[in-house]
Amino acid sequence: VKITDVKPAFASLLLVTLIFGRLAFAEDKVVVLTSYPQETISLFEAAFEKANPGTRLEIVWRMPRDAMPYLLEPGSHGVDVYWSASTRNYSELASRNLLTALPADNALPQEISGFPIADSRLLYRASEIASYGFVCNRTRLEQRYLTCPKTWAALAEPGYLGRVLLPVPSKVGFAPLMYEIVLQRMGWQEGWALIGEFGANATLFVPGGAFITDRVAKGDQDVGVTIDFFAQSAIANGIALEFVYPDIVGFSPAHVAVLASAPHPEAARKYVDFLLSDDGQHILASPDIRKLPVRPSAYAALEPGYFNPFDEAKRRIVSYDLAKAQRRQALSSALFDVLVTDRQTALRDLWQSIHRAERIVAERGDASAAGIVRKAREAATWLPVTAVQSDDPDLQRGFAEQAQAWAAEVDEHRMQAAKDLQSLLSRMDSPAPSADTR
Amino acid sequence: MISRARCAAALALAVYSALGQADSGPDPAALSGGSSTSFEAGREAYGMPSPAMTAQLEEAFFLGRNLFRQVWVVAPALDRDVSGLGPIFNRPSCAACHLKNGRGRAPDGPIEKMTTMLVRLSLPGPGPHGGPLPHPVYGDQLNDTANPGIAAEGQARLRWLEHVERFADGEEIALRRPLVEFTELAYGPLGTDILISPRIAPPVFGLGLLEAIPEEVLRAHAAREKPDGVHGRVNEVWDAAERRMVIGRFGWKANVGSLMHQTASALFGDLGITSSIFSNENCSAPQSSCSTAPSAGSPEIEAPRLRAMVVYQQLLAVPARRNAGQADVKRGERLFGIAGCAACHLPELQTGIHASLPLLSGQRIQPFTDMLIHDMGEGLADGRPDFSARATEWRTPPLWGIGLSERVNGHVAYLHDGRARSLLEAIMWHAGEAGASRESVRQMSAVERTDLIRFLNSL
Numbered sequence: 067v068k069i070t071d072v073k074p075a076f077a078s079l080l081l082v083t084l085i086f087g088r089l090a091f092a093e094d095k096v097v098v099l100t101s102y103p104q105e106t107i108s109l110f111e112a113a114f115e116k117a118n119p120g121t122r123l124e125i126v127w128r129m130p131r132d133a134m135p136y137l138l139e140p141g142s143h144g145v146d147v148y149w150s151a152s153t154r155n156y157s158e159l160a161s162r163n164l165l166t167a168l169p170a171d172n173a174l175p176q177e178i179s180g181f182p183i184a185d186s187r188l189l190y191r192a193s194e195i196a197s198y199g200f201v202c203n204r205t206r207l208e209q210r211y212l213t214c215p216k217t218w219a220a221l222a223e224p225g226y227l228g229r230v231l232l233p234v235p236s237k238v239g240f241a242p243l244m245y246e247i248v249l250q251r252m253g254w255q256e257g258w259a260l261i262g263e264f265g266a267n268a269t270l271f272v273p274g275g276a277f278i279t280d281r282v283a284k285g286d287q288d289v290g291v292t293i294d295f296f297a298q299s300a301i302a303n304g305i306a307l308e309f310v311y312p313d314i315v316g317f318s319p320a321h322v323a324v325l326a327s328a329p330h331p332e333a334a335r336k337y338v339d340f341l342l343s344d345d346g347q348h349i350l351a352s353p354d355i356r357k358l359p360v361r362p363s364a365y366a367a368l369e370p371g372y373f374n375p376f377d378e379a380k381r382r383i384v385s386y387d388l389a390k391a392q393r394r395q396a397l398s399s400a401l402f403d404v405l406v407t408d409r410q411t412a413l414r415d416l417w418q419s420i421h422r423a424e425r426i427v428a429e430r431g432d433a434s435a436a437g438i439v440r441k442a443r444e445a446a447t448w449l450p451v452t453a454v455q456s457d458d459p460d461l462q463r464g465f466a467e468q469a470q471a472w473a474a475e476v477d478e479h480r481m482q483a484a485k486d487l488q489s490l491l492s493r494m495d496s497p498a499p500s501a502d503t504r
Numbered sequence: 505m506i507s508r509a510r511c512a513a514a515l516a517l518a519v520y521s522a523l524g525q526a527d528s529g530p531d532p533a534a535l536s537g538g539s540s541t542s543f544e545a546g547r548e549a550y551g552m553p554s555p556a557m558t559a560q561l562e563e564a565f566f567l568g569r570n571l572f573r574q575v576w577v578v579a580p581a582l583d584r585d586v587s588g589l590g591p592i593f594n595r596p597s598c599a600a601c602h603l604k605n606g607r608g609r610a611p612d613g614p615i616e617k618m619t620t621m622l623v624r625l626s627l628p629g630p631g632p633h634g635g636p637l638p639h640p641v642y643g644d645q646l647n648d649t650a651n652p653g654i655a656a657e658g659q660a661r662l663r664w665l666e667h668v669e670r671f672a673d674g675e676e677i678a679l680r681r682p683l684v685e686f687t688e689l690a691y692g693p694l695g696t697d698i699l700i701s702p703r704i705a706p707p708v709f710g711l712g713l714l715e716a717i718p719e720e721v722l723r724a725h726a727a728r729e730k731p732d733g734v735h736g737r738v739n740e741v742w743d744a745a746e747r748r749m750v751i752g753r754f755g756w757k758a759n760v761g762s763l764m765h766q767t768a769s770a771l772f773g774d775l776g777i778t779s780s781i782f783s784n785e786n787c788s789a790p791q792s793s794c795s796t797a798p799s800a801g802s803p804e805i806e807a808p809r810l811r812a813m814v815v816y817q818q819l820l821a822v823p824a825r826r827n828a829g830q831a832d833v834k835r836g837e838r839l840f841g842i843a844g845c846a847a848c849h850l851p852e853l854q855t856g857i858h859a860s861l862p863l864l865s866g867q868r869i870q871p872f873t874d875m876l877i878h879d880m881g882e883g884l885a886d887g888r889p890d891f892s893a894r895a896t897e898w899r900t901p902p903l904w905g906i907g908l909s910e911r912v913n914g915h916v917a918y919l920h921d922g923r924a925r926s927l928l929e930a931i932m933w934h935a936g937e938a939g940a941s942r943e944s945v946r947q948m949s950a951v952e953r954t955d956l957i958r959f960l961n962s963l
Binding site: 127304 | 562566575
């Protein structure tokens with residue numbers, strides 16, 4: 067046996083090349099400001115540079131709140147492209163004339179069932195969208211003779227008590243817009259009533275430790291309410307979970323725009339073109355991303371069953387007015403804390419009493435008791451802010467002082483309801499007087 | 505504490521059984537990481553927490569995970585907790601190189617930039633504490649990226665030279681070796697005496713267990729007589745966290761002694777994040793714009809969060825072996841032994857006492873490494889000594905989990921510079937002390953080679 071080729075070269079060959087070799091790399095670059103996770107960045111970086119040899123992708127990473135001051139400085143620090151999930155930032159940049167229009171493309175829709183995914187002047191447009199739903203541990207649910215819920219209302223069912231992981235909107239970035247789906251579809255009062263009821267049933271989730279998918283996969287809870295791509299990515303990576311898009315869906319777009327001050331406009335255009343091309347859109351289906359393409363033709367190459375919002379929007383109820391949701395986002399998040407987060411134990415006790423009383427009343431057909439229970443339900447779902455007030459710009463801007471008063475009023479209503487129910491239940495639980503008095 | 509770890513091992517076996525993968529009964533051979541074995545075999549196989557992890561450790565583990573995946577931000581920034589990137593750096597997050605906690609890869613050619621590997625630099629002669637002597641301008645690695653307004657140090661490009669080797673049955677295999685070319689050097693020439701070593705990112709799971717192997721076990725193995733000219737010795741390295749010389753356990757040349765040092769030095773060298781261990785920004789005197797760039801504070805990552813990042817790596821579970829009982833895998837395992845591979849890729853080790861994480865103590869593990877450095881021949885030599893490791897010497901890399909590498913990372917790239925595109929290529933690069941093993945594999949039939957690879961893929 068002999069080695070048939072030259073003896074392997076040694077390290078010195080590295081040096082020879084270093085000294086005498088000289089490669090010429092005429093490179094352009096595009097500077098992209100983003101808040102995407104590393105997996106997304108790495109996949110697009112590799113694919114873009116492969117498709118555009120000689121054009122280097124440079125990433126500047128900033129969360130949306132940090133991106134705005136950075137972009138608003140003169141010259142925007144040399145950023146060419148802003149690529150992120152923050153509609154508010156894009157509309158502000160557009161209003162300040164800091165963006166340059168993107169080319170029209172008839173194959174890219176402007177909306178999905180009325181939900182806009184592009185700026186009317188094309189100063190920015192969605193590069194992908196996400197939706198929301200329920201991630202489930204089917205094995206655990208089956209052990210409890212349950213299935214993955216398919217409606218928002220199902221989350222309030224007693225069978226799921228403590229088994230649903232629910233994100234707190236003041237702490238979890240994706241959650242405020244998710245609750246708006248329910249609020250806008252059901253209406254302010256009815257929406258909050260349902261959120262309060264399933265909020266009482268749930269285990270609340272705040273970030274900092276395990277992800278929602280981790281906890282559901284581990285079996286800490288059986289159902290997690292989440293933005294879809296976290297769950298879909300975990301599933302695509304082999305984690306034994308199930309994901310259900312519920313009866314009412316909404317979308318959360320991420321956008322792309324070219325800065326008017328872009329130092330590398332040609333490269334910037336190349337990047338946007340790539341992002342929105344079929345090839346770029348297919349990357350969104352990678353197991354580590356699992357977002358929804360905005361180019362309908364991209365779905366043809368994706369696996370069967372991949373959620374297609376353009377088709378699904380025709381079959382499901384699509385909520386909502388994104389601008390309205392964003393205007394009252396802080397207010398709604400604070401209200402969630404007042405109604406649910408800060409008093410969840412008492413809320414849970416109250417709803418358990420309501421459900422128990424409703425069962426008994428239904429069995430016995432007691433009209434006066436039914437009235438008490440109905441009043442208790444009204445008190446449990448009492449809201450300190452009306453729908454009209456929620457659209458008040460002054461209130462949307464500042465409500466810290468009012469929030470304390472809201473909490474006191476909520477407590478007052480709920481305590482009265484709890485008291486009434488306690489009295490009712492103790493009366494109904496007492497054994498009926500015997501006819502035989504001997 | 506050890507009994508708790510044993511409970512966890514039992515739990516791991518129970519889960520294994522519940523998954524229906526243990527029809528023939530629990531197989532201890534599957535427990536590669538003892539009680540820290542995960543039976544997840546999908547693309548998250550390298551990312552699972554140890555099943556023995558206690559609830560008290562969850563907070564640190566998940567904080568560490570978040571920080572490991574965090575893309576860091578240029579200072580000044582509102583997100584102060586994660587700002588301080590650069591001014592010069594390689595990648596903006598740990599996960600950028602260790603994607604899904606797995607291994608990096610080398611570019612296919614000079615057009616493609618390095619994204620999951622870097623090039624180490626030094627000058628001849630001993631540096632501080634006997635380690636490599638950093639280049640006075642470029643330091644000990646080329647930082648190919650910089651914050652806006654600051655010049656990156658330059659780019660390293662790879663070209664490949666191929667040659668062909670032939671097995672005894674006539675089948676050929678193409679091997680490639682890299683040539684490194686530097687372009688866009690922003691701070692002057694590197695000089696003719698520069699020493700370079702391109703290195704891909706290694707996987708980061710199971711490291712707590714390797715940290716728990718007693719030093720005396722490694723020294724005893726180094727002293728033991730071995731067949732076919734195999735020796736092996738420990739590298740003695742400076743640990744900046746402990747501020748003393750220790751034995752090397754991590755890094756391609758066993759050039760790092762502890763995970764704390766490894767984590768702090770990677771944050772510093774690869775990302776430009778300062779800590780109490782490496783407290784000054786990574787700028788040399790001639791790099792004036794780097795030196796005057798805004799910092800996010802001193803340090804940019806404080807001790808508790810640095811510690812959490814270490815805990816994360818310590819507690820990442822080792823994937824369980826798969827198909828260990830299969831006939832071809834068993835034949836391959838036997839051939840692995842016959843070829844002498846197990847002299848360095850030790851199939852079994854026992855952890856000692858892990859002072860801070862008792863759950864890692866007393867575990868029987870199957871890392872397939874002796875953690876020693878061995879002369880691997882001129883073909884793999886990088887020409888760059890690292891502490892006592894010579895140019896030809898490399899640490900025996902652990903083989904556990906290697907069969908899931910392609911599934912997790914979507915590519916195959918082995919050896920320190922990612923030159924090997926298959927396990928067989930990696931084997932055929934073995935020389936020096938491992939030359940007899942390579943020749944043994946050369947003599948194998950095609951079926952035997954397939955069995956050998958199936959065994960490796962079962963790890």
